[in-house]
Amino acid sequence: MDLLTPYQLRQQIKTGQFQGQTSGLASGYVQCNMAIVPQSSAAEFLLFCQRNAKACPLVAVSEPGQFLLPELGLDLDLRTDLPSYRVFKQGELVDEVLDIRALWRDDLVSFLIGCSFSFEEALLAAGLEIRHISEGKNVPMYNTQLACVSAGRFSGNMVVSMRPMKPADAIRAIQICSRFPAVHGAPVHFGDPQAIGISDIRSPDYGEAVSIKPGEVPVFWACGVTPQAVIKQAKPDFCISHSPGHMLVTDLLNSSLASF
Structure with missing residues (x-):
């Protein structure tokens, strides 16, 4: 395919x-x-x-x-x-x-x-593993407490996608994804999920959970499912x-x- x-x-x-x-x-x-x-x-x-x-x-x-x-x-x-x-x-x-x-x-x-999904190609080319691809799953996505800027009736919080990585790989991912602002750019957060309002990393709001291995941290990118959450509120x-x-x-x- x-x-x-x-x-x-x-x-x-x-x-x-x-x-x-x-x-x-x-x-x-x-x-x-x-x-x-x-x-x-x-x-x-x-x-x-x-x-x-x-x-x-x-x-x-x-x-x-x-x-x-x-x-x-x-x-x-x-x-x-x-x-x-x-x-x-x-x-x-x-x-x-x-x-x-x-x-x-x-x-x-x-x-x-x-x-x-567009910037994942660049991450893979740099030798970074994309866990949901290697596990054959849909990327895990989460509602957060990161507020969006309102416009008329449209307001709400950001949805993020998550890819677990070792800290050194997370820093490399930030460098790579900064080149792609048209497809979400660099991550918005990595580390403690509760810091952005995610109570259970094992239970994504969309997509499927992936394994997080010892020594890895969850890395979060702004996600295009955000409009669905905002539309639901509007x-x-x-x-x-x-x-x-x-x-x-x-x-x-x-x-x-x-x-x-």
């Missing part, structure tokens, strides 16, 4: 042949979180993303009703090309589906947000997001996002 091009992977997703999480797939290419909101909420949500670029680094924003984004990939369709979608009404999760064509509306605006009439770990795989190269 990891040898597939982004286009080939999207075709398998489009036809229902692949429905899993996308970490480690289509190496070298940008993956995106997605949030889709009605046009009536789009300006406030755009401002929220701009004010919280660490958690919500924007890769692209659609026009209202636009679902084809050729600048992101060949034959790329936002309604069919993610392995799994979540549907929210009044801020509550009401469904998880494989295709959103039947839900599409002409007033929907799509926000494509950089994903930590309670817009309608919203669609990716399911955690089930990203849009684009034709953009990760190297194109490096700042230096």
